[in-house]
Amino acid sequence: MGLTPYKIAGLLKQRGYRMTLQRRAVLDAIARTEEYLSPASIYEKVARKNPGIGLVTVYRTLEILADLGLLCxxxxxxxxxxxxxxxxxxxxHHVVCSGCGRVVDFTDCVLDELEKKLSRGTGFKLENHLLEFVGRCPDCQKPSPVPVAAQQ
Amino acid sequence: MGLTPYKIAGLLKQRGYRMTLQRRAVLDAIARTEEYLSPASIYEKVARKNPGIGLVTVYRTLEILADLGLLCxxxxxxxxxxxxxxxxxxxxHHVVCSGCGRVVDFTDCVLDELEKKLSRGTGFKLENHLLEFVGRCPDCQKPSPVPVAAQQ
DNA sequence: CTTGTAATTGAAAACATATTTCATTTACAG
DNA sequence: CTGTAAATGAAATATGTTTTCAATTACAAG
Incomplete structure (x- = not known):
């Protein structure tokens, strides 16, 4: 499986960023979570164990992590x-649960052929695409769903 | 082609909404535009010809139009x-120009097969998906692009 | 063509979210 | 250890959206 918080710590340092308690806490919170999180909910999660941390710091950390390509x-x-x-x-790409926000990845992206066709048809020089599926995860299909966490 | 502002006026009435000058103006602004627009830019466009219109009204109109399924x-x-x-x-789905925001539609969505496979693989009951391509439209590929309109 | 009334509007306030500023603190190279 | 550049948190500011409410308006019914 992917990057552990530990490995990421090294990555940060490599790029000249420092590893602080706060960044560590943000990383931990995101890494141990299966759902996608809003900045506010990350802050909430982190602040529970680290009262005193600023929401600003969360935003700044998110910016850095996104910059390093570590976030989706x-x-x-x-x-x-x-x-x-x-x-x-x-x-x-992602499959997202509309109940609990849990996210599952998939890597077989079948859009190459369509992309070529669209490029020919429209004259656009295509650079990127956005693809997500939404649905109910197995847990949230049950009568009394037990969501990983209520998502606003 | 699609829905003219005129037809939409009828649709609004059918649903119990009234047709006002302001809604008309918002509809016109969106309908005559090839790019996607932010609430703020719609307001700007509309206010140019209708000074006095409120930004609130634009938001409310957008909500109604979205509710009627008339907006993407x-x-x-x-x-x-x-x-x-x-x-x-x-x-x-849409092909969006990263230069000017122009949007071209396409209807051949090739995701059925992938959706079935993902559903089997993940146990998710899939409900919907989001697919967009981004690229440069022919105009914006030119050395000195002549964008339809500068996008924020 | 009136008239009554419920829908709609705009201004201001409230709310939510995100970013900037700046003095203080801290990580960490040397 | 120590110096210093990076990072932090509080407060202020900016940006985006929604709510509230009195005044206005569309339009159905007479």
Whole structure:
């Protein structure tokens, strides 16, 4: 499986960033979570164990992690600002649970053929794409779902 | 082609909504535009011809239009709050220009097979998906691009 | 063409979210 | 240890969206 918080610590240092208690806490919170999280919920999670940490620090840490390519964004959940630790570092997409926010990755992206066709058809020079599936995870399909965590 | 502002006026009435000058203006602004627009840029566009209109009214109108399924959202542009008049009413996706925001629709969505596979593989009951391509439209590929309009 | 009324509007305030500023603290190289 | 550049937190600011409420308006019914 992917990057442990420990490995990431090294990565940060390599890039000239320092490893602080606060960054460690943010990393831990995201890494140990299967759902995507909003900045506010990351802050909440982190502040529970580290009272005194500033929301600003969470935002700044998120910016750095995103910059290093360690975070994925989830759009299909409400506010388009859901963050998630990047599991596979190669090209991948997400299946997101509309109940609990849990995210599963998949790497078999079948869009190459369509992309070529669209490029020919529209004249666009395609650079990127966004693909997410939304549905109910097995747990949330049960009568009394036991969600990983209530997602706003 | 799709829905004219005129037809939409009828649709609004059918649903118990009234047709006001302000809603008309918002509809016109969106319908005559090829790019996706943010609430703020819609307001700006509308206010140019209708000074005195409130930004609140734009938000409320957008909510109604979205509720009626007449608007599409664009995520790939900066803020995930880009709105666009829904052209084909059937299932479709977008190709978005990263230069000018122009949007082209396509209806051949090739995700059925992948969806089935993912559903089997993950146990998720899939409900929906989000697919957008981003690239440069022919105009914006030119040395001195002549974008439809500068996007925020 | 009136008239009554419920829907709609705009201004201001409230709320939510995100970023900047700056003095203080801290990680860590030397 | 120590010096210093990086990082932090509080407060202020900025940006985006929603709520509240009195005044206005669309339009159905007479």
């Amino acid at each position: 964004k989830v759009h299909t959940g409400g506010n388009c600002r859901g963050y998630l630790m990047s599991r596979p570092s190669e090209h991948h | 959202k664009v995520h790939t542009g900066g803020n995930c709050r880009g709105y666009l008049m829904s052209r084909p009413s059937e299932h479709h």
